[in-house]
Amino acid sequence: MKEHSTRLALVAMMSDGKFHSGEALGESLGISRAAISKHIRQLQGWGLDVYRVQGKGYSLASKLELLDCDKILAQVKCSNLDLIPVIDSTNQFLLDRVGQLPQGAVCLAEYQQAGRGRRGRQWLSPFGSNLYLSMYWRLDAGMAAAMGLSLVVGIAIAEALQTLGADEIRVKWPNDLYYKDKKLAGILIEMTGQTGEAAHLVIGMGLNVAMTDQEGTDIDQAWTNLVQACDDLPERNQLAAVLIERLHQTLTAYEQIGLDGFIDRWNKLDNFLNRPVKLLIGERVVEGIARGIDKQGALLLETDAGIEPYIGGEISLRGC
Known part of the structure; x- marks a missing residue:
């Protein structure tokens, strides 16, 4: 610092x-x-x-609202909030402190020098344009209980953004948020723990808030920002507070009801539900109609062979 x-x-x-x-x-x-x-x-x-x-x-180029711990904590209770303007990775910061953190501890940053997405991809993190947020959570039920958690987190973020006026936010299996078929946010959940013991989870989120075309020139897929999705965009400090509160509520509920209690909510938000898609598994491509998720969080894909679940491995989803 x-x-x-x-x-x-x-x-x-x-x-x-x-x-x-x-x-x-x-x-x-x-x-x-x-x-x-x-x-x-x-x-x-x-x-x-x-x-x-x-x-x-x-x-x-325009006025910049900087993140402020006092403003955030005035709107939400948080057991531990670290705001580190310039950081390698908010996820890594919490992972390095697993075992020392209270439940619900949060790390926020203005700029990530080594932000990352799924499968080791870089997450573009320009200063002050977006929201980079990670939360620590402990699951006493163990690592198996975390199956499908990225879906639940996606639901939490999408529903929170909808309450702020972004009515058309949708989720994309397994860990993205979309607006009008363009990527708005990504979720990365990293986990440590031993079989038979509690799982220590770090739940990371990168949300495009006001990123400009110039800042996003290196992104290799269609993307958008919250400015486009929300007519009355809240300040980032309010946005951070709303998301922290909703994540805490949703993770608490998840421990009680599991993924099964979220399936209907997922289907209401699923950007690709009942649409033709391509599922990429390594070099293999499977085409079919997306039919939601099952109780294990697997993608249900309807092909000529019927409806089959797909989960894990090197799986990504692309609209046809």
């Missing part, structure tokens, strides 16, 4: 979206104009849209 303190102070000063001269910024931070220019380039490397106009100085 210390090595980023000057850059974070610079972001805070420019978060009002107004122009600030390099001289004024340098005086406030006790550094030269040349140093300011160097820090600006580094901020651009974080994905911040900073531009310079001769005679006016530097400005962000």
Whole structure:
């Protein structure tokens, strides 16, 4: 954190979206104009849209609401909240502290230097544009009880966003949220524990809030953001508080009723329900009609051979 303190102070000063001269910024931070220019380039490397106009100085493309622990905790109870503006990975931060964390502990970041998605893929994480949130949860019933949990988390996030006005948010098996057939968010659940013992889960989420086309140029699939899905977009601190509360409620319910209690809710939100899809399993491609999920969280796919469940392995789903 210390090595980023000057850059974070610079972001805070420019978060009002107004122009600030390099001289004024340098005086406030006790550094030269040349140093300011160097820090600006580094901020651009974080994905911040900073531009310079001769005679006016530097400005962000728009006003930026920074995450604030006090504002979040004023809206939701949280046993432990770590806000680390610049981090390698919110998931990894919690995984490194398993055994030391209370149930429901949360880590938030403005920018991930090594954010990751499923199967080791990189998760693009520009500074301040999105929401990067991870939560720790312990399942005393063990690792087997976590089957289908990514589906339940998807339901929780989709339903929470719907309460905020994003009525058309949908889920995509097994771990994504969609809006109008474009990816809005991804879920990554990582787990540690021994057979017969409690499972320690870290539930990570990356939600595109206001990511611009420029910031998302390296994404290799159709994507969208919450600005497009919600007419009255809440501030990110309110959004974080709503999601933390809903995740806590949903995970508590999941421990009591299991995946079986969520199947109907999934089917109401399923973006691909009763639509033709391609299921990719390694080099194998299976085409059919998506018919929801079963009690184990498997995708039900109807082909000429009938309806069959598919789960685990290297599985991804793509609309035809």
